[in-house]
Amino acid sequence: MNPESQVRPYPTRRALLKTAATAAIAVPALAGCVTAGKDDDAPAAAGADKTAENPLGVKADAPLEVVVFKGGYGDDYAVAAETKYQQKYPQTKIDHKGLQKVGEAMQPRFVAGDPPDVVDNTGAGRLDIATLVGASQVSDLAGLLDAPSLDQPGKKVRDTLLPGVVEDGTFAGKTVALNFTYTVWGLWYSKSLFTERGWAYPKTWDEMITLCGEIKKTGVAPWTYQGKYPEYINDPLLSMAAKAGGPDLVKAVDNLQPGAWKQDGLVQAATAFAELAGRGFLMSGSEALSHTEAQAAWCQKKAAFIPCGSWLESEQKGVAPAGFDMVMGTVPARGGSDKLPVTAVQAASSESFLVPAKAKNPAGGQEYLRILFSKESATAFAKANSTLPSVTGATDGLTLTSGLGSVRDAVTAAGRDTFTYRFRTWYAPLAKAVDDATGELVNKRLSPADWANRIQKAADQVAQDSTVTKFTR
Template sequence: MNVRSSRRTLLQLSTMAGASAVLSGCVTAGGDGPAEQATGAVTDDNPLGVPEDADLEVVVFEGGFGSEYTQHAVTLYEERHPGAAVTHEGLQKVGEVLQPRFVSGEPPDVVDNTGAGRLDIAALAAAGQLTDLADLLDAPSLDDPAVKVRDLLLPGVVEDGTLDGTAAFLNYSYVAWGIWYSRSLFDARGWTVPATWDDMLALCEEIKGAGIAPWTWQGKYPEYMMDPLQSLAAKAGGLDLVYAVDNLAPGAWKQDGVLAAADAIHKLVTGGHLLEGSEGLSHTEAQNAWCTGQAAFIPCGSWLEGEQQDVTPEGFDMAMAAVPALTAADALPAGALQGSSSESFLVPAQARNPRGGLEYLRCLFSGEVARGFAESAKAMPVVKGATDGLDLSPGLASVAAALDAAGDDVFGYKYRTWYPELAVEVDTATGELLAGRADPEAWADRIQAAADAVAADDSIPKYER
């Protein structure tokens, strides 16, 4: 669909300070709209009506998963539509580069909107900037024409990408978050992954005694350490705590479980359990320090093995474990795991070739590409059965085992997707907490003030779960 707006609406575009470049407010594209969108005949071989000779532009986030799988989908697309010229580009800061193109009404046909500099999907959806993916979801899959694309996806994937009843984006990887360690190191030292946070702190003292830093973290990107903190909070307070945070409930960030989780993470600081200098490390620098044995634990999502595969020493045998229970009285079981789908793919509403964009995603979400993703990225795809029969790498096998152990006790927060301006403040406050410049109470006060400001701002679309 074509969306037009006044110059005044365009001026509402802004770049958020900090980690994310976003589109904020109710914003739409400018000028007189894009060039006429291409369409083609709908046939059994071309169920989405892709124009056979229209160019396709794909822009992806250049991150830990690599680009082999997105290039694989390009190959399938070109095989099916040989008259099309396909361009494929990888970016680090997706929002910073693409924001002006959304403003001018000239976005790419497909965007992998991921990374610290991602666009604000909720704002894009509210502005009508995203193509409804319903036609894709109801299209026959590449694997089996009798099976719709939506029926290939793991439970919750379509829901994760749905905003106000519209399928706005589709996530590609199923991500679990936990704490990572080297099995070979732990076996050699006789260490056991702790079951509770008190056990963690006791083990940290033992690790320090061995001349190794207990933890490191990706200090330039505090979101990484926020993951174990909010996992501890969810375990302590259960899903009611999670929903209160996401729903901007008054006092949500001052709940007992949230404060106790912040205090638990803060004890890594006060106990001297962090690798010196971690605050100034990028994600790769911290992960490299961990891989070379300078620290025993690092927090990360399940993409870590793939991101580190070129530098991980032989025999390191990395593994992910669930974040320990905060206490024995937690509302969720000790094995509960933070997880959700991630790596968001979208088709801009003002793209020149949105039908081609949908077809590209049909190729991307095929079993063939998903299996290749599992092998090359060492990560879990959202396509059912994609890892069946594969010889999983140690890290990916540990992720699969953790998800299996968690069963139905997998939880996730949505405030980052819904309210990126709040997420920036959460990360800034968490950086201060881990640097020792804020205590848990000051941390909670700062975030609660930001959450209250978002709740009171009528220009920000609100969501509820």
């Protein structure tokens, strides 16, 4: 019998305190857990010899794990590419995961140094790509880009992609992500409504203002926008600025140059949108509508124009009435001495596929992407999802809906004149500041000059913040 227990049948107050103190000391020791991921490199599948058939040196029997965002596009297209991979390498075992919350599921695996071989880092819960780059968690895809295309003889993978796709995935000189879909931003309108009323899509901002006056007289609001998320109205504003100032303006903004937001092109564009609000050309109440509400009002012909990316048509499936015939027009030019033609479009790729730096089968991951980005796979994707893939010519010969057709025509007309701002992905806090300021601008609570000042201040703050990884283009 334990004599102690006779004296003290129950833990005394002191004993309890002692235990508590021990626990308090022990707990910080546990605290290391989250960041205790091992740094030792997992034994990556030793590459096989590189041949014409196997340019990336895939080890035929190494297993492959693919994680795909299963959102609006589903994951059938990714599974199809896996099937082809399996046919090419019958000995391999493929582990496929179609997830909605890719970030949540992948974060612990990145931390633990045990990521899959391919990740489609997309969707609302995706991991911040700039953060992944900063933490050296993603691998350079240069080998893949220089490998021959799977089904376009004589071309490298790099040459089969639409303009801007490689740049979109490039951080600090390294291409670490390949985006599978191609998005173009513009102004949407109903072709049938415009024909019926005899309205012509404007090429310049002056024509736009005149047309808006006419539209307003008929009782239809000229514009609506997805006010709950001010980034939607930002896109045409920044597009107009980019056309006026050309690639130099965009670069200055992305490179956080001093005074970049006070460039004439930007202030002029802000003035244009302030005018739109000032003249009452925005549908009243738009400022509080969510994207679904604003887009539904537009489909009910309560407003003539709405700014959006090229996903709009598939998003409005079932909402837009028959014969609505939505088409996308490019943002009108501010006029005068624009550096880019009016056909220039803001275009960027998304649905971003990457091969983690600590993947166990990186060659297999790249080979998988080579199959996914083949023309055959991209065409099948375009057919199934009426969305433009980022592979050149993937929609050739397909019969397209009015919206997707207008998007493809816009891309063709733009040629090399596409542009995209990178600050949104590079510096998320700056993007938030721009969204807030533009929301205030189009609600007449902020003047164009103050708009520029405010964003410039936020940009300077990011530039001076030593904890933010900086990128340049």
